[in-house]
Amino acid sequence: MAIAPEVSSSTDPRPFEEEGQPIDAPGLQYFVFALFFIFGGITSLNDVLIPKLKELFTLNYTQAMLVQFCFFTAYLVIGIPGAKLVKKIGYMRGAVAGLLTMMVGCLLFIPASQTATYAIFLFALFVLASGVVIVQVVANPLISLLGPPRTAHSRLTFAQAFNSLGTTVFPIVGSILILGSLATMSAEQLSGQALIEYRQAESEAIWQGYLGLAVAIALVAAVVWKFRNKLKGETHAPSSGLAGFDLLKRTRFGYGALCIFLYVGAEVAIGSIIVNYLMQADVLNLPEQDAGKLIGLYWGGAMVGRFIGSALLRMFSPGKLLAFNAMGAITLILISANSTGVVSGYSLLAVGLMNSIMFPTIFSLACEKLGPRAADGSGIINVAIFGGAVVPVAFGALADLSGSLAFALTLPALCYAAIAGFGIYARRPA
Numbered sequence: 001m002a003i004a005p006e007v008s009s010s011t012d013p014r015p016f017e018e019e020g021q022p023i024d025a026p027g028l029q030y031f032v033f034a035l036f037f038i039f040g041g042i043t044s045l046n047d048v049l050i051p052k053l054k055e056l057f058t059l060n061y062t063q064a065m066l067v068q069f070c071f072f073t074a075y076l077v078i079g080i081p082g083a084k085l086v087k088k089i090g091y092m093r094g095a096v097a098g099l100l101t102m103m104v105g106c107l108l109f110i111p112a113s114q115t116a117t118y119a120i121f122l123f124a125l126f127v128l129a130s131g132v133v134i135v136q137v138v139a140n141p142l143i144s145l146l147g148p149p150r151t152a153h154s155r156l157t158f159a160q161a162f163n164s165l166g167t168t169v170f171p172i173v174g175s176i177l178i179l180g181s182l183a184t185m186s187a188e189q190l191s192g193q194a195l196i197e198y199r200q201a202e203s204e205a206i207w208q209g210y211l212g213l214a215v216a217i218a219l220v221a222a223v224v225w226k227f228r229n230k231l232k233g234e235t236h237a238p239s240s241g242l243a244g245f246d247l248l249k250r251t252r253f254g255y256g257a258l259c260i261f262l263y264v265g266a267e268v269a270i271g272s273i274i275v276n277y278l279m280q281a282d283v284l285n286l287p288e289q290d291a292g293k294l295i296g297l298y299w300g301g302a303m304v305g306r307f308i309g310s311a312l313l314r315m316f317s318p319g320k321l322l323a324f325n326a327m328g329a330i331t332l333i334l335i336s337a338n339s340t341g342v343v344s345g346y347s348l349l350a351v352g353l354m355n356s357i358m359f360p361t362i363f364s365l366a367c368e369k370l371g372p373r374a375a376d377g378s379g380i381i382n383v384a385i386f387g388g389a390v391v392p393v394a395f396g397a398l399a400d401l402s403g404s405l406a407f408a409l410t411l412p413a414l415c416y417a418a419i420a421g422f423g424i425y426a427r428r429p430a
Contacts, residue, residue, distance in 0.1 A: 028227050029146040033162045034220055035095065035139045039132045041166030042102070042213070044271065046071055046125070047295050048174035051275040051288060052206065056199050057118045058187050061273070061396035061405075068268050070122040072388030074129035079383045082134040092228040095138040099221035101131030106214035113207040116199035124210075136382070160360070164303030168296045175292025177209045179275075244376030252430055253377060256366020259422045260384040263358050265391020266329075266412035270351055272392050274298055277348060277405050284345040294345075298352035305356025313357065322361045323423030326416045329354035333413045337406040348409075358419065365422070368430035391415065 046067055054064040086094035105128025112120035143159045190198050248254040278284045278291040286294075312321055329351050336348040367377045391411065399408035 029143065031220070031224055031227070032139055032143050032146065033159055035135050036143075036159045036163040037166040038102075038217065038220065039135050039139070039166070040163035041170030042128065042132060043071070044167035044295070044299050045170045045174045046268075047271045047274060048171050048178050048292050049206070050272050051279075051292070052178050052202075053118065053121060054276070055288075056116075056187055056202055059118075061276075061399040061408075062393060063396070065269075065272060065392040065396035066122055067125060068272055068392040069389040070126045071129040072264070072268070072386055072390075074126055074133050076383055076386040076389070078130045078133040079137075079385075080379060082130075082137045083379055083382075085134065086137050090228075091138050091142050092224055095135060095142075095224050096221050096228070098131045098134030098136075098138065099217050099224065101134060102128055103131070103214045103217045103221070105129070105131055106210040106217065109207040109210040113203035114200060116196050116203065133382075141378075160306055161303065164299065164306055167299035168303055171295035171299065172293050174209065175275075175289055175295065178205050179289040179292040244373070244380045247370070247373060247377055247380060252368070252426060253366050253370070253380075255422050255425060256362055257380055257384045259362045259419045260359065260366070260381050261387030262391065262415035262418050263355075263362060263387070264385050265387035265389075266415035267355050267358075268388040269392040269395040269412050270348065270409075271295065271298055273395070273399070273405055273408075274348065278345050280405070282340045282344070284342065294349060297346075297349045301350060301352030302356045305353045309357035309361075313361070317427050318361050318365060319423045319425070319427030321357065321423070322365070323420045323427070325354045325357055326420035326423060329416045330413050330420070333409050333416070337409045344406075362419065362422065365426040368426075 050064050050067050053059065053067065054061075057063075082094075082098075085097065089097065105124050105126075108120065108124035108127055112124050139159070187195060187198060187202075248257060274295050275288060275291045278286050278294060279288060284291070309321070309325075332347045332351050332354065336344045336351075339347070363378075363381055366381065370377045395408050395411050398411055399405050402408060
């Protein structure tokens with residue numbers, strides 16, 4: 001999921017900078033690109049984890065979606081405290097703090113697997129996501145500061161490409177490692193100690209995968225730590241309390257923040273059920289691992305669409321293009337829900353292409369003309385990512401009540417309808 005905001009020419013691409021001069025730290029931007037790649041990939045890895053935990057713990061869709069609920073609740077809980085932490089200790093120390101928190105979250109998968117306890121898995125995801133949020137608080141503004149203002153948009157777009165690359169690569173690798181089990185039985189067939197042993201054995205691939213991530217994150221943290229005193233001219237404006245929430249009274253910003261909530265929720269909900277959806281007999285009837293590999297097409301579509309969209313946004317109104325993409329997503333969902341086989345499966349995967357420009361375009365349209373309040377507005381947008389916790393759980397509940405994943409797609413379709421309305425509303429400059 002492209003959570004890190006990319007801004008268009010309609011807003012100041014350097015809203016967090018106070019002095020107006022680029023930070024002098026040669027080579028640092030490459031490590032910031034690595035941060036975008038890592039937190040993008042870890043977020044999309046949940047889409048592989050959900051079907052695995054759903055089978056191991058015999059969960060319904062509502063219970064399985066608690067994975068996303070716990071992960072994205074971190075944006076609500078940690079967003080503002082994380083920003084204050086970064087302002088207090090600085091960008092680079094803040095990045096290290098976030099990376100170390102992510103490492104702890106990854107390591108918590110070991111006791112979660114060895115005790116075969118779903119609640120510990122959820123806690124590990126929350127800790128992991130808390131670190132992701134802190135890293136994003138650092139990465140989003142820092143990438144615009146590491147160079148001259150005239151090339152800020154180029155750097156932001158390039159960083160977004162690394163984020164999308166992570167969301168494309170991680171699910172493919174994760175599906176091989178996590179969904180590659182050769183188990184000949186199901187958790188539904190077992191009980192008591194046999195069930196516990198089965199869960200411990202089958203979750204071994206999960207903790208081993210996240211242990212590898214922990215090692216990689218530790219190496220990145222060590223490199224970033226070397227840059228802890230390299231930033232020259234780093235300044236931060238003071239903030240207090242719930243700074244920025246008064247901006248929700250502005251219709252344009254409030255509507256935009258709501259659309260971020262709905263967009264992230266819809267994108268995550270669809271990504272979370274792709275494996276189970278494609279495994280259905282009337283869709284593609286794929287084995288779990290093969291279905292998992294196709295998640296890369298969903299997120300890869302967003303990556304390709306971002307490059308296409310960056311060119312189209314120079315020629316067309318951002319609001320109108322946003323409305324077009326939202327209507328395209330609705331159309332693809334309707335096709336998928338009312339068809340079978342290849343058409344049903346691949347039309348849902350194609351929704352990723354429509355998602356491509358949505359987050360950065362909603363972000364930039366909502367924050368137009370905020371001026372010195374741009375940083376506060378970005379903070380509130382970050383909190384609105386909490387939609388990734390709420391909408392997927394509601395989606396799972398709807399799927400359980402109706403007994404149909406196709407019917408539950410009505411919910412993300414309604415989210416996209418609201419986004420289309422915002423695109424029409426914000427088609428003219430603020």
